[in-house]
Amino acid sequence: MCQNAFVPRYVDKDERRRQVAGALHRIAAREGLEKVSIRTVAAEAGLSVGAVQRDFGTKDELLHFALRQMLANVAKRISEVRIGPGRLSFAEGLRRVLTELLPTDDDRLAEARVWSAFYARAAVDDRFADVLAELDAHSREALRAAVGWAVETGELAPGQDPDALVELLLVLVDGVWLSAVRQPSGTPLDAPRAAVEAAITALTVARRDDRAADARG
Amino acid sequence: MCQNAFVPRYVDKDERRRQVAGALHRIAAREGLEKVSIRTVAAEAGLSVGAVQRDFGTKDELLHFALRQMLANVAKRISEVRIGPGRLSFAEGLRRVLTELLPTDDDRLAEARVWSAFYARAAVDDRFADVLAELDAHSREALRAAVGWAVETGELAPGQDPDALVELLLVLVDGVWLSAVRQPSGTPLDAPRAAVEAAITALTVARRDDRAADARG
DNA sequence: CTCCTTTCAATACGGTCGTATCGATACGAA
DNA sequence: TTCGTATCGATACGACCGTATTGAAAGGAG
Numbered sequence: 001m002c003q004n005a006f007v008p009r010y011v012d013k014d015e016r017r018r019q020v021a022g023a024l025h026r027i028a029a030r031e032g033l034e035k036v037s038i039r040t041v042a043a044e045a046g047l048s049v050g051a052v053q054r055d056f057g058t059k060d061e062l063l064h065f066a067l068r069q070m071l072a073n074v075a076k077r078i079s080e081v082r083i084g085p086g087r088l089s090f091a092e093g094l095r096r097v098l099t100e101l102l103p104t105d106d107d108r109l110a111e112a113r114v115w116s117a118f119y120a121r122a123a124v125d126d127r128f129a130d131v132l133a134e135l136d137a138h139s140r141e142a143l144r145a146a147v148g149w150a151v152e153t154g155e156l157a158p159g160q161d162p163d164a165l166v167e168l169l170l171v172l173v174d175g176v177w178l179s180a181v182r183q184p185s186g187t188p189l190d191a192p193r194a195a196v197e198a199a200i201t202a203l204t205v206a207r208r209d210d211r212a213a214d215a216r217g
Numbered sequence: 218m219c220q221n222a223f224v225p226r227y228v229d230k231d232e233r234r235r236q237v238a239g240a241l242h243r244i245a246a247r248e249g250l251e252k253v254s255i256r257t258v259a260a261e262a263g264l265s266v267g268a269v270q271r272d273f274g275t276k277d278e279l280l281h282f283a284l285r286q287m288l289a290n291v292a293k294r295i296s297e298v299r300i301g302p303g304r305l306s307f308a309e310g311l312r313r314v315l316t317e318l319l320p321t322d323d324d325r326l327a328e329a330r331v332w333s334a335f336y337a338r339a340a341v342d343d344r345f346a347d348v349l350a351e352l353d354a355h356s357r358e359a360l361r362a363a364v365g366w367a368v369e370t371g372e373l374a375p376g377q378d379p380d381a382l383v384e385l386l387l388v389l390v391d392g393v394w395l396s397a398v399r400q401p402s403g404t405p406l407d408a409p410r411a412a413v414e415a416a417i418t419a420l421t422v423a424r425r426d427d428r429a430a431d432a433r434g
Numbered sequence: 435c436t437c438c439t440t441t442c443a444a445t446a447c448g449g450t451c452g453t454a455t456c457g458a459t460a461c462g463a464a
Numbered sequence: 465t466t467c468g469t470a471t472c473g474a475t476a477c478g479a480c481c482g483t484a485t486t487g488a489a490a491g492g493a494g
Contacts, residue, residue, distance in 0.1 A: 032341040034251050037451060048473045049453095059452060113340040119399055120337040123330040124249040126401045133399070171412070175392030182336055182350070184343045195388070254481060265443045266483095276482060 017055050020045050021066040028066075029110035033117035038062070067118050067131050070111065074100065074135065078142040083149045090150035091204045095196060097142045101173050102192040103180045109189060116181045136170070143169050155204060165203070172199060234272050237262050238283040245283075246327035250334035255279070284335050284348050287328065291317065291352065295359040300366045307367035308421045312413060314359045318390050319409040320397045326406060333398045353387070360386050372421060382420075389416060 023045035027036050038059055042052045056062040077100045083093035103109035122128040143166045150156040156165075176195045180187075240262035244253050255276055259269045273279040294317045300310035320326035339346040360383045367373040373382075393412045397404075 030341065032337065038453085039451080049475095050455095050473060051471085053453075054471075057453095116333075116340045117337040119395065120334040121249065123333045123398045124247065129399055129401045133401075136396075136399075171389055171392035171396065173392070174395045175388035175390070178336065178391045178395050179353075179388065181340045182346055182353075184346045184350075255483085256481080266445095267443060268441080270483075271441075274483095 013055065017065060018069060020047070020052055020055060020062070021069040024062065024066045025070065025111075025114055028114045028117055033063075033114075033121070036063075063121075064127065064131070067128060070114065070118075071131055071135050071138075074111075075138045078138060081142065081146075083146050090146060090153060090155045091200050093149065094143075094146045094203065095200050097146055098169075098173065098196040098199060101139060102177050102196060104189060104193050104196065106189075109180060112177045112181050116178070139173065140166060140170060150203070169199065230272065234282060235286060237264070237269055237272060237279070238286040241279065241283040242287065242328070242331055245331045245334055250331075250338070253280075280338075281344070281348070284345060287331065287335075288348055288352050288355075290328075292355045295355065298359065298363075300363050307363060307370060307372045308417050310366065311360075311363045311420065312417050314363055315386075315390065315413040315416060318356060319394050319413060321406060321410050321413065323406075326397060329394045329398050333395070356390065357383060357387060367420070386416065 020041060024036055024041050027040055027044055038049055038052050041062070042049050045052070052062070056065065078097050081093055081096040081100070082088060083090065087093070088096065100108075103112040118128055119132065122132045144162070147156065147162045147165055147169075151162055156162070172195070176192050180189065180192045183191075237258060241253055241258050244257055244261055255266055255269055258279070259266050262269070269279070273282065295314050298310055298313045298317070299305060300307065304310070305313065317325075320329040335345055336349065339349045361379070364373065364379045364382050364386075368379050373379070389412070393409050397406065397409045400408075
C-alpha cells in the first residue's frame, strides 16, 4: 500500500531503454529514420511491440531518447579528451577531438548517417533543433578548451582570435562530416581523416615562424 | 494510327511535372520529407492522386524528379554568375556564388531544409547520393572558375593552391548551410551572410600586402 | 458527326503505421 | 499460501500509405 515504493523491477529499465535506442540507431544507420517504427525497432531489439511501448509510451519519446542518447555518447567521448598541463598537447588534443567528431571510422560514419537524419528532422521540428544546439555547445566547448590551451602555450599565433578560430573549426567539422555522409557507400574515409590532419597542420604551423609564411602562400 | 504522333496534349506535361515538384518542395520545407506522399503532394498542387500518378508513375520517380529539379535550379543559378574579363570581379563573383549556395534569404533557407532531407536519404540510398555528387560537381566548378579568375588577375596570393582553396570553400559552404538549417525556426540569417563576407574578406585580403599580416594575426 | 485515345477523379486493395487494449504470467508483500 | 501489481506477448483498431483499377469526360482524326 506504500504509494510507489512497490517496485518489483525484474529488469533494469534504463539499461533496456538504452538497448532499444541502440536498435533504433542501427536501423537508422542502415535504412534511414523513415524505416524506424515501433515494430521494426522492437524486432531489431528482440522485443515485442508492447515492451517498447511500455518503455517509451510514444514514438516521439523514443526518437527523442535515441537522439539524446547519441548526444550523450558524443559528449562523453569528447569530454574525456583531457587537454592541458601534464595532459595532451594542443595538436594531439585537437586531433582526438576532431577524430571523435568526424566519421574517421565505420562506426562513426554510421553514427554520422544517423545524425544527418536527425538534422533533417531538426530542420522542420524545433524540439530536435534544441537538442542539436546542445551538441553544438558541447563541440564548441571542447574546441574552445583545445584552442585556449594552445593560446596559453603559445602554439597559436598570438594575434589570432581564438573565438573566431573555434567557430571556423565548428563549420569545418560540419562541412567535412556532411561531405562524408553524402558519399556513396563503400567510399573510403580518407577525406575526413585527411581533413583532421590538414587542420592540425594548419593550426600548429604557427609554432615555427618560417612555416607561417608558407601557410599563407 | 500514326504510332505516337497522336498527342492531344491539353496541358504541358513537363510544366506540370515541375509544378508538382514545387508542391513537393513546399511540403518538404514545411514539414519534412516524411510528410511527402502522393496524396499530400497532389493536394498541395491542387491535383488528384491519379493525376500525379500518371505524371510520375511511382513515388520514387517523383522524389528523384524533385531532387533533380532542385539540382537544376541551383546549377542554373550559379552557372549564370559570369566571372572573367569584362564580367564580374573575383570578389563580387565569389560573393554571388556563395550567396546562391548558402541560405542567405528565407527562400534559400527553405531550399536548404529540403536539401538536408535529401542528404539524409543519400546517406542510406546511393541513388540519391549520386545526384548530390552532381551538385557537388557543379559547386566545385563554379568555385573553381571564381578562384581561377582570381589567380589570373593576381587577386590571390600566387603560392596559394587554387584547388585546395576550392575544396576548403566547398567544406565551408556545407558547414555554413548545415549550421543554418539546424537553427530553430525564426533565427535570423545573419550567420550565413556574415560567413559570405568573411570568406570574401579573407580571400581578397591578398590584394593589399599590409592587410595580409592582419589576417594572419 | 462518330470513333479513339488521352486525361481525369474516384475508389478499391493490401500493407504498415501508431496506439490502445487485453488476458496470461511472474513476483514481492502480507 | 494468496493477493495485487507490474510486466509480458498478442492482437485489435483506425488512419494513412503506395499502387492499381475503373468509368466518365474531353477533344483531335476520320
